[in-house]
Amino acid sequence: MPLLPSLYNVAFWLCRNTHDAEDLVQETFLKALRGFASFEPGSNFKAWIFRILRNSYLTSRSGLAARRTVGLEDELSESGESGPAQVPEAAIERQTPEVNLLQMADRAALQTAMESLPAPLLEVILLCDVEEMKYREIAATLEIPMGTVMSRIARARAALRASLAAQQRSPREFRA
Amino acid sequence: MTDHLSQTILNALADGELSEGQLAGTNQHLAGCPACTSNALYQCLLKQATAKAGQRYEAPAHLLERLARLGTQADSRSQASNIGTASGSSSRPMRGFGLLGWAAAAVLLIASVTVTLVQRANQRAEMASAERGALVSEVFDQHIATLAGNLPLQVVSTDRHTVKPWFQGKIPFSFNLPQGLPSDTTLDGANLTYMHNQPVAQLLYSIGRHRVSVFLRQRMGPSEMDQSPTERSGFHVMGFGTNDLEAVAISDVDPVRLDELTSAIKHAQTEEQKQSK
Numbered sequence: 001m002p003l004l005p006s007l008y009n010v011a012f013w014l015c016r017n018t019h020d021a022e023d024l025v026q027e028t029f030l031k032a033l034r035g036f037a038s039f040e041p042g043s044n045f046k047a048w049i050f051r052i053l054r055n056s057y058l059t060s061r062s063g064l065a066a067r068r069t070v071g072l073e074d075e076l077s078e079s080g081e082s083g084p085a086q087v088p089e090a091a092i093e094r095q096t097p098e099v100n101l102l103q104m105a106d107r108a109a110l111q112t113a114m115e116s117l118p119a120p121l122l123e124v125i126l127l128c129d130v131e132e133m134k135y136r137e138i139a140a141t142l143e144i145p146m147g148t149v150m151s152r153i154a155r156a157r158a159a160l161r162a163s164l165a166a167q168q169r170s171p172r173e174f175r176a
Numbered sequence: 177m178t179d180h181l182s183q184t185i186l187n188a189l190a191d192g193e194l195s196e197g198q199l200a201g202t203n204q205h206l207a208g209c210p211a212c213t214s215n216a217l218y219q220c221l222l223k224q225a226t227a228k229a230g231q232r233y234e235a236p237a238h239l240l241e242r243l244a245r246l247g248t249q250a251d252s253r254s255q256a257s258n259i260g261t262a263s264g265s266s267s268r269p270m271r272g273f274g275l276l277g278w279a280a281a282a283v284l285l286i287a288s289v290t291v292t293l294v295q296r297a298n299q300r301a302e303m304a305s306a307e308r309g310a311l312v313s314e315v316f317d318q319h320i321a322t323l324a325g326n327l328p329l330q331v332v333s334t335d336r337h338t339v340k341p342w343f344q345g346k347i348p349f350s351f352n353l354p355q356g357l358p359s360d361t362t363l364d365g366a367n368l369t370y371m372h373n374q375p376v377a378q379l380l381y382s383i384g385r386h387r388v389s390v391f392l393r394q395r396m397g398p399s400e401m402d403q404s405p406t407e408r409s410g411f412h413v414m415g416f417g418t419n420d421l422e423a424v425a426i427s428d429v430d431p432v433r434l435d436e437l438t439s440a441i442k443h444a445q446t447e448e449q450k451q452s453k
Contacts, residue, residue: 004243008235022239023313029243030310034372059317061409064324110229128191129223130230135193153191154183157222 003046004029007053010126014119015062024060028053046133047141054123054142063119113163121156128153181205181212190219246306311424312406312413314371318378319389319411319426322367329365329380339366339379347375349394351421354444358436360384381437386429390441395422405431414438418445 012021057063139146331342336353364380381388405412
């Protein structure tokens with residue numbers, strides 16, 4: 001079961017607690033066992049099982065709660081997703097790569113920034129950066145167009161950069 | 177230089193998603209634009225840092241063991257169907273085998289069968305427990321979704337003669353709704369939903385201010401739920417069934433009152449069967 005650690009890691013990021021993450025992984029595993037006949041040999045198994053995980057998450061208590069609390073569809077209006085990302089240009093231009101490197105070396109700061117991402121942005125960044133999926137695989141997993149994958153990745157990284165910049169400006173207040 | 181690379185291009189560069197033509201154009205731009213070069217470097221560093229920071233949660237050993245057991249059981253089930261043919265092809269006549277040898281073989285056979293049966297029973301119990309847990313999770317999620325959603329019920333009526341006929345042609349089974357309900361209990365309506373790829377009738381009742389969901393589906397085998405209530409996050413889940421139907425009820429109401437409602441629904445099914453005979 002080589003993908004179970006990955007499934008659990010993503011499940012925990014999405015659910016944010018042990019019990020729900022374990023339930024989600026077990027539900028995914030059982031659904032995969034029951035529905036294995038529907039898996040087409042030669043297609044992408046990783047995308048298939050992560051799609052089961054993601055769909056299970058959407059109907060889970062954690063997924064429903066996330067949709068209610070952050071108003072995902074309102075925040076991520078599809079019309080805005082294909083447009084240019086809102087990048088804090090000042091933060092980019094005035095920081096040297098050395099400063100950025102030091103800043104990003106703070107793993108806890110980055111994890112805090114990731115925790116603040118809404119679920120659609122977090123899941124796309126986890127699949128892209130942590131699971132090293134290609135855009136085409138992410139699109140298949142999340143059942144969204146590839147253009148939406150690209151715009152969500154741009155939004156997610158812009159949000160991470162903004163969050164890291166905010167932490168750097170006022171580290172005490174932000175982490176309090 | 178006024179036109180900088182877009183964030184989408186910079187991200188695609190960091191993710192290795194640019195085509196050869198795009199990559200050549202991007203490299204040409206980066207050679208003459210320090211701002212975009214800095215930006216591209218940042219994106220690459222951010223990607224690397226995110227990959228490391230994202231590897232945060234390790235699956236607990238007990239979860240891996242539990243899933244491994246479930247996987248092993250699934251394998252053994254699929255292999256079980258092949259045992260007959262496999263044993264038939266491998267059996268060969270044995271010669272020069274003394275009485276003692278036969279006795280020892282019989283003892284070993286009995287011991288191995290016993291161990292196998294015990295292991296199978298344990299695995300079946302674990303599988304049943306896991307499936308029961310999955311069913312409770314699904315029922316729980318559907319009930320919460322019904323309470324939380326802004327969508328109205330698919331059929332809104334307190335009249336059982338309106339709710340029951342609404343399902344005609346939508347589900348491959350029929351059911352009966354009780355004429356008399358326990359005190360302070362009303363039928364609110366129903367939804368057509370799906371659980372484990374099966375169509376399910378979700379009946380919505382109110383007991384006082386508490387909402388109750390009763391999920392009715394066609395029985396496909398042994399019941400997955402016990403009659404005894406299971407508690408989950410303050411909600412009580414109770415299973416019951418007839419020869420043809422399996423039902424699961426969930427609510428945060430007192431289990432005694434939930435039992436009164438499920439008994440009425442169960443009684444309505446059996447009464448219907450008696451009348452039809």
